Structures are given as structure tokens and as C-alpha cells.
Amino acid sequence: MKTKELEIDYIKWFPLLTVILLTLVLSLINPDFISLYNIKSLLTQTSVLVILSCGMTFVLLTGGIDLSIGSIVSCSGVIVAVALPNYGYWAYFFGLLFGAGAGFFNGIIVAKGKAPSFIVTLASGGIWLSLAYVCSQGRPVPVPTDLTYYRSWIISETLGLPNVTLITIALIVFGIFILQKTTIGRYIYAMGNGERATMLSGVNVQSVRIKVFMLNGLFAAVGGILLFGRLASGTPTVGNSYLLPVITSVVVGGTAITGGFGGIPRTVLGAFIITLLNNGMNVIGIDAFAQQIVMGAILIVCVTINLDRKKLLVLK
Amino acid sequence: MLIYILQRKSNIIVDFLKCLKKANMSVIAPVATLILLWVIIGIKNPRLLSWFGFSRFLLTVIPMLICSFGVSHVIRMGSIDLSIEGQVSLSGVLVSYLVKNEMNSYDMGFWAIIIAILVTTIMGVVNGLIHTKLKIPSFLGTFGMGAIANGVSILIFKGNPIRIVDKGFRQISLGKFINIPNMIIIALVIYLILLFLQKRTLLGTYINAIGGDESLAGMVGVPVNKYKVISFGIAGFCYGVAGVMLASRLGAGMSDLGNGLLFYSITGVVLGGTSILGGSGGVTRTLIGVLIIATLKTGLIIFRISPYYQDLVTGLVLIITVLFSVKRGILQIAK
Numbered sequence: 173m174k175t176k177e178l179e180i181d182y183i184k185w186f187p188l189l190t191v192i193l194l195t196l197v198l199s200l201i202n203p204d205f206i207s208l209y210n211i212k213s214l215l216t217q218t219s220v221l222v223i224l225s226c227g228m229t230f231v232l233l234t235g236g237i238d239l240s241i242g243s244i245v246s247c248s249g250v251i252v253a254v255a256l257p258n259y260g261y262w263a264y265f266f267g268l269l270f271g272a273g274a275g276f277f278n279g280i281i282v283a284k285g286k287a288p289s290f291i292v293t294l295a296s297g298g299i300w301l302s303l304a305y306v307c308s309q310g311r312p313v314p315v316p317t318d319l320t321y322y323r324s325w326i327i328s329e330t331l332g333l334p335n336v337t338l339i340t341i342a343l344i345v346f347g348i349f350i351l352q353k354t355t356i357g358r359y360i361y362a363m364g365n366g367e368r369a370t371m372l373s374g375v376n377v378q379s380v381r382i383k384v385f386m387l388n389g390l391f392a393a394v395g396g397i398l399l400f401g402r403l404a405s406g407t408p409t410v411g412n413s414y415l416l417p418v419i420t421s422v423v424v425g426g427t428a429i430t431g432g433f434g435g436i437p438r439t440v441l442g443a444f445i446i447t448l449l450n451n452g453m454n455v456i457g458i459d460a461f462a463q464q465i466v467m468g469a470i471l472i473v474c475v476t477i478n479l480d481r482k483k484l485l486v487l488k
Numbered sequence: 489m490l491i492y493i494l495q496r497k498s499n500i501i502v503d504f505l506k507c508l509k510k511a512n513m514s515v516i517a518p519v520a521t522l523i524l525l526w527v528i529i530g531i532k533n534p535r536l537l538s539w540f541g542f543s544r545f546l547l548t549v550i551p552m553l554i555c556s557f558g559v560s561h562v563i564r565m566g567s568i569d570l571s572i573e574g575q576v577s578l579s580g581v582l583v584s585y586l587v588k589n590e591m592n593s594y595d596m597g598f599w600a601i602i603i604a605i606l607v608t609t610i611m612g613v614v615n616g617l618i619h620t621k622l623k624i625p626s627f628l629g630t631f632g633m634g635a636i637a638n639g640v641s642i643l644i645f646k647g648n649p650i651r652i653v654d655k656g657f658r659q660i661s662l663g664k665f666i667n668i669p670n671m672i673i674i675a676l677v678i679y680l681i682l683l684f685l686q687k688r689t690l691l692g693t694y695i696n697a698i699g700g701d702e703s704l705a706g707m708v709g710v711p712v713n714k715y716k717v718i719s720f721g722i723a724g725f726c727y728g729v730a731g732v733m734l735a736s737r738l739g740a741g742m743s744d745l746g747n748g749l750l751f752y753s754i755t756g757v758v759l760g761g762t763s764i765l766g767g768s769g770g771v772t773r774t775l776i777g778v779l780i781i782a783t784l785k786t787g788l789i790i791f792r793i794s795p796y797y798q799d800l801v802t803g804l805v806l807i808i809t810v811l812f813s814v815k816r817g818i819l820q821i822a823k
Contacts, residue, residue: 237627285811290568290627291754295806298751302800310796416635419628461642461743468635475629476622 187441194448218447219340225421227391229439236289240297241392245411247304248396253313253406275389279382304408312407326401347436525783549782551730556756558726560774567626571634573746578641579604579731584650584741605728612724616717642743649740661737755806
């Protein structure tokens with residue numbers, strides 16, 4: 173009994189302790205790290221990763237996975253860039269609509285078609301990527317300088333904090349609210365813990381699944397829009413490099429792959445750990461590409477630690 | 489010894505013909521689709537139907553075909569391997585690093601190929617071990633390993649394509665033997681070996697059993713873990729061969745040799761009729777599935793549809809096929 177309690181506590185505090193530890197180490201190496209300027213830029217840098225990871229948390233909690241977020245991010249950015257000259261602020265709405273629609277598509281095929289989520293999202297990722305290429309004709313779609321006004325809400329600051337951070341905080345609060353205070357949040361955790369039991373208890377598992385994927389699509393679209401704002405162009409390949417860091421963030425934060433355990437605060441900490449590690453590796457001088465190796469290894473290690481072996485009946 | 493092998497192989501051919509005679513829907517549908525597509529293409533561009541055109545077409549598809557052979561073993565077991573791109577890139581970069589090239593003074597010739605393929609086979613085995621020993625779901629474990637492999641290949645590659653100078657090495661992809669391109673011969677040999685493994689050895693039967701119902705197979709006495717690791721190892725071997733071929737064909741080693749392979753390889757396997765849930769299918773079905781994908785791609789080019797639509801078409805086709813292979817009542821295209 174005692175060892176079990178210790179085990180749970182260790183896992184619970186691991187992400188927070190790691191963040192504190194990394195911050196200390198980095199500030200020892202480079203005292204400028206703690207400066208206000210650096211913290212602000214760190215927050216801005218992490219914001220997209222945090223948002224995408226929060227969306228993915230919903231999906232992973234139900235025991236699925238979404239390999240198409242990279243394409244949703246790119247495609248929503250492209251849609252906003254293409255629609256901005258003609259539709260003004262409505263362009264952002266179109267981007268969000270696309271994210272929700274893509275998520276809906278993913279969800280309905282996984283739920284109703286009973287197809288494995290990794291195959292469906294692998295395929296739909298290709299579809300959205302294709303869509304992004306078609307809309308953008310293969311080139312980044314720039315925003316004309318006279319329309320910069322439309323982007324200003326993304327890159328400006330309010331009350332001393334970058335707008336991007338405020339949006340991120342709002343989404344984090346929203347996510348925590350859904351998971352902990354609503355019925356659907358309880359259902360999501362229940363599905364992760366045991367889908368068959370949840371279904372037999374009368375919960376409409378399919379509808380929850382669809383909503384989870386739609387949420388993920390929405391979050392990914394928001395991430396795509398913020399990236400668009402920062403880069404001032406819609407690029408069809410911008411989201412490709414986000415898949416690995418996002419999944420690693422969620423897993424490092426402590427959300428178990430088997431579903432049912434974890435949540436948004438942990439994922440946020442996980443995202444910060446990833447970014448701090450990246451910064452740290454840059455400071456030490458490790459090749460940018462070697463960081464991929466480190467992330468892959470961390471992914472495997474953390475999944476192993478967080479796996480709940482009792483739930484593994486038949487492992488695929 | 490030679491006669492023994494010849495006898496075995498002719499048995500396989502007889503088996504193959506018997507299979508076709510069975511008029512099994514899951515074999516007929518993909519083959520019929522393939523023939524239909526080729527008829528359409530032939531009408532539009534008859535030059536492609538000549539031996540020259542067809543062999544050119546085959547050549548573009550062979551690396552992906554070999555990757556699909558590898559993945560089909562994993563998918564038949566009910567798992568999945570997302571590390572294809574990383575392993576292929578690693579093998580290609582490694583082999584071009586070790587063969588005579590413009591960047592360094594290594595000149596290992598034939599041994600470079602052995603080393604590269606050995607490395608990816610070992611990586612495949614590690615994939616299998618991560619899955620069986622650490623109990624990590626295959627899509628995550630292989631995802632992580634693929635990232636590691638990709639990272640290592642980028643490290644070796646360091647941003648500049650490693651140009652290969654070794655003429656003999658390039659003959660692998662460019663040369664012909666009795667007027668048949670080398671790559672087709674290599675692919676044929678690998679196909680026959682894998683077919684033999686699948687139909688005539690315990691390995692093939694066990695992999696089908698594990699895919700069909702894993703817990704049952706375990707209870708009956710199948711050493712599930714050992715054969716899972718072997719499966720992933722075979723897959724790694726295939727990726728290594730494909731990487732070597734790609735490096736040879738391109739004449740240079742780059743870390744994005746593997747790009748795009750994951751999506752198309754898996755689609756090829758699924759299209760051929762191998763069920764995602766495992767338990768049915770095999771290298772022959774995969775062969776047909778990959779040919780369908782490649783034909784679709786070629787068809788899009790011939791009909792002058794923008795290449796941006798390729799992924800869209802492939803993705804839709806993949807989803808539709810998976811839907812049909814899971815819903816058993818409606819159309820029995822696959823188990």
C-alpha cells in the first residue's frame with residue numbers, strides 16, 4: 173500500500189518539479205534567462221504548442237490519437253490568409269469553422285465507421301494537407317501590408333502581456349472547465365478508463381468521441397490562426413513539425429496513453445518542459461536536428477512510465 | 489539443394505493459381521480495380537502499356553513496394569509501424585555515407601549495404617521489443633523510434649546531400665540484368681522470399697494467428713512476443729533495402745529520402761485487402777494494393793490533374809477502404 177501511494181505522488185509532482193528544475197538550470201547557465209523580456213518571449217513561443225497540446229489532450233484522454241493536427245494547423249492558416257482580402261474579419265471565423273469541420277470529419281469516421289483513429293487521422297491529415305496546397309497553390313500566401321491591421325490583434329499586447337498569452341490562458345481555463353466541471357468531461361475520463369463499461373452505462377460514446385475530435389480541431393485551428401498572425405502568411409507546411417512535440421508534451425505532462433488519467437494542467441506543464449528542453453539544448457549547442465532524437469527518446473521513456481499496466485488487456 | 493528450392497517455389501506458384509481460382513471477393517476486388525484502372529490509362533496513353541513504359545512505371549514504385557511488404561507483416565499482426573520514413577532515410581543516408589562519396593574517405597562498397605540494412609533491421613527489432621517488453625502501443629513506440637531514426641539521419645546528413653561516386657553501387661538501381669532492371673529483380677526475389685515465409689513456414693501461420701485473435705493465440709501456445717519482434721525485424725529489413733535503393737537511384741544521401749512513404753505504404757497495404765485489424769492478407773495482396781496506388785498516382789498525372797490533389801485522393805481512398813474493411817456486413821472486400 174505504501175509503495176503505491178509513493179508511486180502516485182511521484183508521478184503527480186514530476187512535471188512541476190521538472191519545470192522548476194529546468195528553469196533553475198537554465199538560469200544558472202545564462203542569468204538573462206529570468207529577465208522579463210525573456211519570459212515574455214518564452215510565453216509567446218510556447219503558446220501555440222500549449223494550445224495544440226491541450227486539444228490533443230482531449231483526444232488522448234479518450235484513448236485515441238489525432239495525426240492530422242499538423243495539417244489542420246497549416247490549412248486553417250492558409251484559409252485565413254486566402255479569405256482575408258475578401259472577407260475581412262470573417263476570415264478568422266472561416267478558419268475556426270474549418271477546424272471544427274475537420275474535427276467533425278475525423279470524429280464521425282472514427283465513431284460511426286469504427287475505424288482505428290490513427291489510420292483515419294493519417295488519411296485525413298493527407299486530405300487537409302492536400303487542401304492546403306490547393307488553396308495556396310503550393311506557396312505561402314502573404315498578407316498584403318495594407319491589411320496588416322487585421323493581424324494586429326494577434327501580435328499586440330494588452331495589460332503588459334502578449335495577446336497570444338491571454339488567448340492561451342483563456343483556452344486553458346476553458347479546457348479545464350470542460351474536463352472537470354462538465355458532464356462531458358466526466359464522460360471523457362470514463363471512456364478512457366473503460367470504453368465498454370461507459371457504453372454499457374448508457375453514455376452515448378459516439379457522440380462524445382465526435383465532440384472530442386471537434387474540440388481538438390478547434391484548438392488546432394486556433395493554433396493555426398495564431399501562427400498565421402505571427403508569420404503574416406498562410407504556409408501549407410507550417411504545421412508539419414508540430415506533431416511530435418505536441419504528442420510528447422501531452423505524454424511528458426503525465427497523461428497516460430491508455431486514457432483516463434491526466435489533464436490540461438499537466439499538459440501545459442509538459443509543453444513548457446519541452447520548450448525549456450529545446451531552449452536548453454540550443455544554449456548548450458546541441459544540433460537542432462539532434463533534438464528530434466532526444467524528443468523521440470523522451471516520448472518512449474515517458475509513455476513507459478505513465479502506462480497503466482492494469483488496463484492493457486490486448487495491446488495493439 | 490537447388491532442386492529442393494525450385495520444387496518449393498513451384499509449389500508456391502501452384503498455390504497462387506489455386507488461390508485465384510477460389511474466386512474470393514477479397515482477392516477479386518483489388519485485382520479487378522487494378523485491371524480497370526490500367527484499361528482507363530491505356531485508352532488515354534497507350535505508350536504506357538508497352539514493356540518499356542510499364543517497366544519505367546514499376547521502377548518508380550519499387551521502393552514503396554518493398555516498404556509496403558515490410559509494413560504488411562506488422563499490419564497483419566494488428567499493429568502498425570509509423571517509423572517507415574525515419575528508417576528509410578537512415579538507411580539511405582548511412583549507406584551513402586559509407587560508400588565511396590564526395591564527402592569523406594569511406595569506401596566500403598558492398599559492406600556499406602550490409603551495414604545499412606543491418607542497422608534498420610536492428611531498429612525494427614527494437615521497435616518490436618519496445619512494443620512487447622515495455623508494453624507501449626505500437627503506434628506510439630514506432631512513432632518515437634521513427635523520430636529518433638530521422639534525427640540520426642539528419643545528424644549524419646548535416647544539411648548537404650552526400651553525393652555518391654561509387655559506380656557499382658549506382659548500378660543497383662540503374663543497371664539491367666538480361667534486360668530486366670535490377671530493381672525489379674531484387675523486388676521479385678524479396679517478394680518470393682516473403683511469400684515463402686508467409687505460406688510455408690510457421691512464421692506466416694503464427695503472424696496470421698496473432699492478428700486474428702491475440703489472446704487466443706497466446707493461450708494456444710503461440711510465442712506471441714517472439715514473433716511480434718520477428719515481424720518488426722522483417723519490416724526493418726525491408727525499410728533498409730528500400731533506403732539503399734532510393735539512395736542508389738538518387739545518387740545522393742539525403743535525410744528526406746523517406747518523405748511521403750508512410751502514407752502511401754500503409755494505403756497500399758490496406759487497399760490490397762489486408763485488414764487493419766490484422767489476421768488476413770499478405771504480400772500478394774499488398775503487391776496489388778501498391779500497384780493500385782501507383783496507378784492512381786500515374787493516372788492523375790496523365791489526366792493532368794494537379795499533383796496537389798494526390799494526397800487528397802489517396803486519403804479519401806484509404807478512408808473508404810478502411811471503412812469497408814471494418815464494416816463486415818455491407819461489402820466483403822476484406823476480412
